[in-house]
Amino acid sequence: MNRTLSFSRLAKGGLVALLALMVAAPNALARTSKHPDTLVVATTYDAKTLDPYMTNDVASSNAMRQIYETLVAIDAEGNVVPSLAEKIDRVDGKTYRFTLKKGVTFHNGETLTADDALYSLKRAYERGASVRHILGVIDPAGFKKIDDLTFEVKTKEAMSSFLAALTHFGGGVILNQKAVEAAGDDYGFKPVGTGPYKLASWxxxxxxxxxxxxxxxxxxxxxxxxxxxxIPEASNRTIELESGDVDISFEVSSLDVSRVKANKNLELLTLVDTATTYMGFNCSKAPYDNEKLRQALTLAINIPGSVKAVFRGNAFPAYGPIAPNVKYSNNDLQPSKTDIKKAKKLLAEAGYPNGLTTTLWTNSKKVRVDMATIIQAQLKKIGVTVKIQVLEWGAYLQGLKDNKHELFIVGWTCQTPDPDMAVFPTFHSSQIGGNNFAAFGDAEVDALLDKARITPDGAERKALYFDIQDKLREKAPWVFLANKKIAYGMQNYLEGFTPSPYGFHALYEVKMKK
Structure with missing residues (x-):
């Protein structure tokens, strides 16, 4: 029996499309779990830390989703809804009043209070370099406790995206003050949340x-x-899934999709996520501080052909920084077209008539290594020699933040329903040293980003985000490569797993079929 389910998420002012394909065979319930009291999930990467304000990678956020909870959450339609905060009032354009649920207990037995919430947000604002794009809008003088369950937070400007930002697991997570202070620098390995699971070992x-x-x-x-x-290697994740040693496998490779789909014991779930895979330039230093050089390399890359070769139908060419299922994405744009003649002309105008030698970083993820190899061959056509360097994930992220790179391939997931999270942390000059790995700074783009995040939803805000997309295509800090269809494999004795397009999944909702 084949079952195809389609989901659409309608957020204010824009459509977030989520497509899920579930395939099961006639005798689908023949297999039973090897470990009925344990849900085993195969992931691609390990978390960096379980301190939510010290990192902003998807692997860490996914683990934290099981342990922590946020003040507000995203519902099935992409709307922001209460979570730990049972009531949210917007007192004025800049002031938000939160009323917490009564009787919520932390893993250490402490009861959730407004003191914990205020402590968490203050700590994130003061220490969270990786999440300052989320909480940097807070006015530090505007924290106010009303009573044990009620508090207020003020923003520096009237923000359209503030509540959406608090759904992010680097923004709205509430910690227990006593636990954080007791653990000190080890807190990232001794997390205490209010979520459905707690850490046993790591x-x-x-x-x-x-x-x-x-x-x-x-x-x-x-x-x-x-x-x-x-389990970093995709083929090994699939083998473990087929054997029944894991119950759910993240990121089924395009090479393995047909195997999982055909397996009578498994279900395949796919969705278009909110991430954009890109090749970035380090715009802060030569040679990539030269806009013409960035444009030249962009024009030399055959994006549709590369995406087809690498993803085998499980992605489509990207046309900009805002994925097509994120609000205010300009879906009329087209991917950059290859133009070798113009690329060579721009290369010469940039001062490199004979080409140059450069280094391209990636991590060990197969699709990124494959993409790097294809780009290496394509750039050779305009005289650019590329040396590929494959790094371990943690070292890779640290190297990007330390500004040691030239070219790099990575992805950025918009982890909230609002487009601000797609472009502000990655392109605003204030985010250099954080998630602006391209170290890109442009006064005009900054002004557009600043205005867009404080403009109310509607035609004016949409126009601003369209302008931002046009400007970033022109300035070329990234080569926009792919928007992916992510595949997940699941044992067909399970139900309740709905992959999130934002990258962190409610695995605690998974259960055995009755």
Whole structure:
């Protein structure tokens, strides 16, 4: 039996499309779990830390989704809804009043109070370099406790995207003050949240073991235990899924999709996520501080052909920084077209008539290595020699933040329903040293980004984001490569897993079919 489900998420002012394909065979329930009390999930990367304000990578956010909760969340339609905050009032354009749920307990037995919430937001504002794009808008003088369950937060400007930003697991997560202060610098390995699971053990690079939090205030997970296994190689994840040693596998390779789809014991789920895969230039230093050089290399790359070769139908060419299922994406744009003649002309005008030699960074993810190899061959046609360097994920991210790179391939996921999260953290000059890995700074782009985030939703805000997309295509800090269809494999004795286009999944909702 084949089942195809389609989901659409309609956020204010824009459409977020989520497509899911689930395939099951006639005798789908023949297999039973090898570990009925444990949900085993194969992930591509390990978390860097479980301190939500010290990182902003998807792997960490996904693990934290099981442990922590945010003040507000995203519902199935892409709307911002209460979570730990049962009520949110906008007192004025800049002031938000939050009323917390009563009787919420942390993993250490402490009761959630407004003091914890204010402490968490203050700590994130003061220490969270990786998340300053989320909380940098807060007015530090505007924190105010009303009573044990009520508090206020003020922003520096009237922000259209503030509540959406608080759904991010680097922004709205609430910590227990006593736990953070007791753990000190080790807190990232001793997390205490209010979520449905708590950390039991963590062997870095191998697995993270979670156990059900029996005092959880919401619906308790069915599985007493959860294991997040780190299996970087996609083919190995599929093998483990086929054998029944894992229950869910993230990021099924395009090479393995047909195998999973045909397997009578498995279901395949796919969605178009909110990420853009790109090749970035380090715009802060020569030679890539030269706009013409960036444009030249962009024109030398055959984006549609590269995407087809690498992703085998499981992605489509990107045309800009805002993925097509994010609000205010300009879906009338087209991917950059290859023009070798013009690329060579721009290369000469940039001062490199005989080409140059450069280094392209990537991590070990196969599609990125394959993309790097194809780009290497294509840039050779205009006289650019590319040396590919493959780095371990943690070292890769640190190297980007330390500004040691030239060219690099990575992806950026817009982890909220608002387009501000797609472009402000990645292109505003204030975010250099954070998630603006291209170290790109442009006064005109900054002004557009600043105005767009404070403009109310509507035609004017949409026009601003369209202008931003046009400017970034012109300035070329990134080569926009691909928007991916992400595939997940799941044992067909399970139900309740709905992959999130924002990259962090509610695995605690998974249960056995009855």
């Amino acid at each position: 062997k870095k690079g191998d697995r993270m073991e979670l156990e059900r939090f029996e005092a959880y205030h919401g619906t308790k997970p069915e599985f007493p235990k959860m294991v997040l296994r780190v």
